Each structure stands twice: as structure tokens, then as C-alpha cells.
Amino acid sequence: MDMNDMEQKIQVCSRCVMDTSDPDIRFDEQGVCNRCHDYDRLIAQYVYIGEDGQRRLNRVVEEIKEAGRGKKYDCLIGISGGVDSTFVAYKVKEAGLRPLAVHLDNGWDSELAVSNIHKALNKLEIDLYTHVIDWEEFKDLQVAFLKASTPDSEIPSDHAIVSLMFRMADEMGIKYVISGRNYRTETHVAAAWSMGHFDWKYIQNVHKMFGKVPLVTYPHRTPWEEEAFLRKQIWFDILNYVDYVKKDAMDILQNQLGWQYYGGKHYESIYTRFFQGYILPVKFGYDKRRGHLSSLICSGEISREEALEELKKPTYAPSLQEEDLEYVVKKLGLTANEFEAIMRLPRKTIYDYPSYARDDRNLFRVSARRLYSIPRILKKHAKRIASRLLRTDSSKHNA
16 A cells, blocks of 8 residues: 555544544544544533632632641642643642642653742742652663553553542541543543553553562552552642633733743653653654644634644654654664664554453453553542532532
8 A cells, every 4th residue: 555545544533633643532523533523522521611610619629728727738739831721720720739849750851840840839838758760670671662662651650640630638637639631631632642651550560571680669559559548638720720721821821920931731841852752753753732623613712724734743853753763762772773773663552462451351351552541540539529519519509
């Protein structure tokens, strides 16, 4: 099949810019994809704006204050230096809460990310706890995932961050963890582009096959530990309760906190920038900008035409890509030839390795891709919060 035939087989959603590089995408008779339909459903079910959102948020804030009475901190927030997490810090402080900000230093923070974190938290007068991960362990795990040849090489960071938050909240007796996840800007998620964030069995087996350094201190959790944490903790997605418009949020952060933009979603991390902007599109043909832009189209922040024009541009500046390539390869302890050999390895998925996802698919014929497409933690706690607020509304009405 030549390139022209391949291009003819690519279908792009008529509403957003998701396309058939997402192997699980489906289109209706109007050419609108299932990711857009998911967006509409989730927004209608879990996002509250205007006076209704503020009223619901106020009630949750009072619950948080009551649960944290007598403690130094009444909630925990994660901070990366990016838009979402920094705006969470801003809104939490605006609500009168007493957060502790937690940052995972995995060795890949850009100077701008570090600057953003300290500027914002100093202005907001929020205490910061930074967990510095063991570099030799973490480097070995990242290289193992590259050698596994799946599109999941961000999992070592993502799994560690959430695990750290779980454990910190548990150790400090903090009931509420305030998350920066939100449906308005993060719904168009192609599971095949990255899976296994919750899957400790997968992480262990990839490391067992390709790693060399024992994972002694790496923050992690089993599914059973996660369930135990969730019985004691509530993860609250505050951005689903405010009129969250990313451009407006960036303006607030820049004008009031001295925050600076870093050029792309999650590009505050050098490794994330390189992985999403170089490895994923070059090796796997996945451009994560499609998901990010598609959610912004559906939220009305940009037009489809603007998104299509954005996709014609490089993922980020080619000169910076070259700098990142040299820096990342050297920092990971690889040679240029070793990295090129990794890039040429046959592409694989989570199902090629022992994992809970593969167990689910093989034993129960459950679609693990569907299971992981919208993170369970986000749906579970959105339902818990919405249910609590609904009961409160009902009680007030009956009274």
C-alpha cells in the first residue's frame, strides 16, 4: 500500500480533529466521533457552571473545611507548574482552603516549570512538599518502558505522582485531594495512545523484563491499596465546578502570579515534551495535540479550522527537538545508536505484557481500552460528589 492509499483511509471527525490514528474511534452517520459524544455526555453529567457550579462548590468547600478542622492542612493538591495544577492552587486558595502542595521531582522539570511553581506558591502563600525520586531507579524504569516499545512511556511518572498523593494524604490524615483533572479540556482521550497508568502488574513486568535496578523506593500502589485509600479519601475535581476556560485561566495566572506559558500541554516536563512531541508521532504516528485540541473545540475555546491549522505546524520547534533528543538520550545513559535501535523496535501494546488489562481482556472479555479511556478515579469521585450534592438538594427541597 502506498502513502496515497494510506492517506485516503484516514478519516477525521467532522466536529473535532480526532482521526483514525485512534484505533478505537467510531463515527456516526454525520461523521462525528464517539469521543465527541463522550464529551457531550460527560459535560452534561458532571460539569456544573455559573451559579449552580458555585453553589455546589461552596458546599464541598464547607465539607473540606469541616473535615480538616484542627489540622494544619485541610486538603492536598498536586503541582507541576502547568496551567491546570497552578489554576487549581489559585482556586483552592481563593476558596479559603488550607492546601499543602505536593510536587514529584522526577529529574525532568524544566527551569520554567520550577520557576512557575515557586512564583505561584509564594504569591498564594501555599506550603510545598517536593518528593525527589531516586534517579537511578526511575531512569532504569523509563528506559525499560522505551525498550518495551509501547506508547506508554509516561506511565512511570503518572503512576508515581498519583501513588505519592494517595500515600501523602493517608500519612497526614487528609481526607480531600483536589485534582486538576477536568472534562472540558481532557475528554478526547485515545486509550491506545497510552494505557496502564493504574496497572502495577504491567509496570512490574515491563521492569522485570527490561530493567536492571531494583525498584526499592519508587512510589507505587496495587489495586487493593488504591481501593483502601479510596475508602478514606475523596478526590475532588474542582475545575468541573468552575467556568474553566483555559485561555482565561492562563491570563489570570500570568497577570496575578507571574506564571509563564511553556508551549504545550504538559510541556513543563522536558521528557514529556520530547516523548509527546517526538517519540509518539515519529514511532507510533500518534499526535496527542489532536486530543487536546479536540476538547478545546468542543468547549468552544477554539474553532476546528484553527485546530487544523495548528496541526500543520511541528509539534514543537525542530531546533528544540534536536536539543531535547541529545539531552534526553544522554540523561538516560543511552548512546545515539541505542536510542535509534529502540525507535526501530516493532511497536507493541500493553496486551503484549502480563498486566491486569490483559487479564481482564482474556478472562472476562472486558475491553480494557474502554476501561482505561476515562480514568476510573475521575469517574468514581465525580459520581460520589454529584450524588452527595444531589442528596443535599433533595433534603433541602423536602424540608
